[in-house]
Amino acid sequence: MTRWLAVAILPALAWGAEPPAKPLSLADLLQASAPTEWRDLDPQGTLYMDLPAGRVVIELAPDYAPANVEAIRRLVRDKYFDGSFVIRSQDNYVVQWARPDSDERAKAMAKVKVKAEFERPMDRKLEFTRLAYPDTYAPEVGFSQGFAVARDAKRGQAWLVHCYGSVGVGRDNDADSGNGSELYAVIGQSPRSLDRNITLVGRIVRGIELMSVIPRGPGPMGFYEKPSDYVPIKSVRLAADVPDADRVRLEALRTDSATFRAVVETRANRREEWFKDPVGRVGVCNVPLPVRIKGS
């Protein structure tokens, strides 16, 4: 086996200094985690998007895009997305949802601008678990508050990166032309060239498999050409506004926990019998970010 570079993360292994004789699976690691290593999703920062096929849960990232998250919260509270549609499904790229252009509320929103939040200043108070492998696109990548992020210390900036399941704010040519009324989710190879070019607001933490199988649109960029192809969105709600009985009690593994660092380590160094070369590295969009039903 060969490891090409000397860099390696040195995680505080959940099991202590000695690696285990038998490789631990992701399930083993989560099983052995402490309850304090998990955090409840914030009901004020969690969206339920109900499709005919089931529920998609989105965690918002207010520390990375406060103005856009606030704009989306307002739209959701105004039931803006009830009666919206998936209007675009482009293979190996994104699905996108909005009210149709002809809709009166969509016409009113077309004039609204919300400031671009492509990146934010680095801040020591903002958790950052660095991934010490080279990345094609950014000088530093890692995890923060449950999200894949990148940083550039020289410029003093940090930003969410586009991975599978990332949710962002569609925009036209002007940087501030997005306003949260048209959103997209990544359903293919991480389109990292969008990083720092568009505002990301969070990620799908549950139910992405309901979005990723939506038939691709036949038009340019995967847009549907006939409204009859649109996939209806029944409603989008903030978890906080949903009666207790209808909530999904989700908890996310803290990305600053020892167990998460062990997850990264086992994903970088594949000790399972199946692997003939243990790899020795992992990409920022290839690390699982565990979310589970609370207490499961």
Add this chain to the structure above:
Amino acid sequence: MTRWLAVAILPALAWGAEPPAKPLSLADLLQASAPTEWRDLDPQGTLYMDLPAGRVVIELAPDYAPANVEAIRRLVRDKYFDGSFVIRSQDNYVVQWARPDSDERAKAMAKVKVKAEFERPMDRKLEFTRLAYPDTYAPEVGFSQGFAVARDAKRGQAWLVHCYGSVGVGRDNDADSGNGSELYAVIGQSPRSLDRNITLVGRIVRGIELMSVIPRGPGPMGFYEKPSDYVPIKSVRLAADVPDADRVRLEALRTDSATFRAVVETRANRREEWFKDPVGRVGVCNVPLPVRIKGS
């Protein structure tokens, strides 16, 4: 705008030494390409997989996995895959197809071994267009004969890498336990940790959007639990064995052509008005590998 590293590819631009005033789109570049920059797909190395939803076209890579490609050709000529099924669809990972385990021909194949072809010796005669941006997983990445590849000059080895649409040979724990009778295609974030751990044999060049929307399996690793969920494969044929009238005349942009280098350059440096930061780099699995109907 900031470019973090001094490395850059210096392509022989199709338009000469001066970049164009208005950015060229991918369509513009292909439009301006010379006919000699395209190659016909080899009918002996092209598979048509016909699903109820339509045709999927796979280009094989005999220079990277000769024994496995030959084994697949033999199975295809024996109509082994007619009456096989998509038996697995795992979100953000792979779809996999085979005859069901209970099938007599599958039982016979279970004993057949074909040697592992995880990598091959580097060879100067083998075209390689290097991508000069850092990659998380390999010391060198680039393109060869229409495929995304990686190399390690120190070890003198080259290999196909797992990108969206890559096709590989399923195996059990033993390296040589695959035999071409069970194949998979990548439908999510490039699972690069599989590189050099399993044999890749080619890629889907047309119709991947028919595979990527197949509903995910509810079982572990996306396997279907009920055979009634299987998606039937009507037939798999070598293009050479299909009557002229039923062939799809496809041509691929040569990955050692000036136009392809220009494609890479425009994907790394996004000059379209929409982009606020031109990025300055591109990942090996984010570069399009153009294939079109011949003469279109």
